[in-house]
């Protein structure tokens with residue numbers, strides 16, 4: 001197979017161009033040859049190599065048995081038929097029958113021996129991709145639309161399995177059969193053989209051109225498929241919003257647009273394949289006409305036996321399939337090459353290197369941020385760092401509320417503690433040890449998080465809570481649920497064993513928040529990060545949760561993002577985040593007295609004013 005370049009340079013329709021719907025596209029990958037892309041599958045295909053070679057051998061033998069038919073035919077025509085000797089016909093007819101049966105059996109064997117091992121190869125590819133996605137940092141997931149990942153994990157891997165099972169085998173087998181058949185034709189009659197080879201040069205030229213165009217179109221179709229998957233996923237997850245705002249027609253329009261683009265690309269692929277097919281089928285047919293005419297003349301001049309002409313034509317006809325199949329085999333190979341590229345683009349993404357900080361642990365207790373700076377990788381050039389030198393100390397056992405205007409970076413700052421993002425400069429220590437020096441498992445054990453948006457998984461209530469501490473005892477689970485005031489669990493149809501549905505959508509927002517809180521506190525973490533965890537609760541429940549939380553927080557060092565005065569009152573001290581820095585730290589009262597910015601931030605809260613008056 002000739003090498004080609006995939007993927008194509010960006011075109012206006014290229015999905016790697018910044019998309020208009022706000023999704024950040026994956027980076028443009030470097031061009032790579034199709035053969036090199038496919039060779040990268042070898043470590044995975046290796047375990048099935050003997051089966052693949054066996055499959056090639058079976059398919060090769062089956063195809064060669066087809067090529068043996070003309071040889072037998074020649075003996076029938078020049079022997080029993082020419083000599084009118086019926087007795088000599090039966091053994092040869094039996095040989096033909098045997099060849100037919102052998103072909104059918106061998107093709108069947110080919111299919112059977114690769115099916116299972118290649119399904120295993122696909123499973124391994126998929127497993128490795130999933131594991132890689134789990135390891136990759138959040139910044140990767142921020143950049144890649146989920147549909148692109150979904151399509152790489154499903155349809156692309158299906159294309160790769162199919163390629164290993166069929167096109168790869170037949171590219172090798174059909175090339176071998178073609179070369180053997182051509183050699184046989186030269187043995188039968190070199191003059192006719194030369195005529196059949198005339199189309200080879202234009203065929204090579206067309207094939208080369210086809211490969212380049214088809215690779216580009218394949219890559220585009222696969223990317224568009226990913227975009228389409230993203231639209232479907234977003235509209236299914238956001239179906240409530242779409243319906244509530246009556247936007248389902250807009251989304252349907254969006255779907256139709258992506259769908260039409262994909263259809264166009266698929267039609268372009270079909271057109272390219274059709275053109276190649278026309279050339280691949282048409283040119284050899286012309287050559288065959290030339291062979292027939294020349295052969296007839298040679299037979300008329302006694303320079304060729306009828307049997308040899310029949311055998312030659314049968315051989316040429318038997319080579320039709322290997323030649324004609326070349327078109328779609330190359331097409332499939334190009335498609336598999338771009339599927340492999342798409343797969344390895346994700347697999348090649350660098351994982352966080354986790355270099356240790358090199359700093360010796362200090363006796364400093366609690367959580368300490370020192371000169372912490374952070375900017376999102378895709379932040380526009382020229383914008384200041386979101387966190388521009390945060391210095392903050394949360395004392396051991398203390399609960400510190402973090403407040404600030406919306407968009408000031410509170411959530412981002414808390415996300416640095418469980419290392420969902422890495423600071424671009426500065427350091428964070430937990431009880432004197434730099435975060436980078438803590439093994440991930442230890443970090444996960446010691447730091448628990450509850451976000452404002454409480455994502456649950458399609459599992460039981462118990463399983464969701466146990467995500468916070470897989471080894472927690474039933475008593476600990478019960479205590480965590482009690483702290484989170486999640487008594488509603490008892491009223492669920494199967495109690496703790498109730499399935500909460502995809503993303504926990506069978507529960508109310510407040511119920512989900514309370515389960516997320518229980519998940520955070522179940523392991524009795526030393527450090528707790530709560531990002532406005534009570535926002536969806538009614539005042540009464542919030543007060544109950546706060547009372548229970550106070551007991552949990554007493555033994556824990558906690559950083560709590562607060563939007564409401566009631567949450568602020570949960571804390572021992574408050575830190576105000578403004579312009580990327582900690583602008584003020586103190587107790588609630590102190591800040592109200594001494595910090596106008598804090599006062600301004602809080603002044604819109606009548607509830608707070610009431611609380612302060614008491």
Ligand SMILES: Nc1ncnc2c1ncn2[C@@H]1O[C@H](COP(=O)(O)OP(=O)(O)OP(=O)(O)O)[C@@H](O)[C@H]1O
Nearest residue numbers: 142376378386404405406407408409410411412413
């Ligand atoms: N994944 C992301 N990629 C790029 N920018 C982001 C990302 N997440 C947040 N931002 C930007 O960072 C800024 C701070 O966001 P963040 O969520 O930390 O603010 P916040 O103070 O918690 O806001 P709020 O009070 O509204 O929850 C915002 O301008 C936001 O657009």
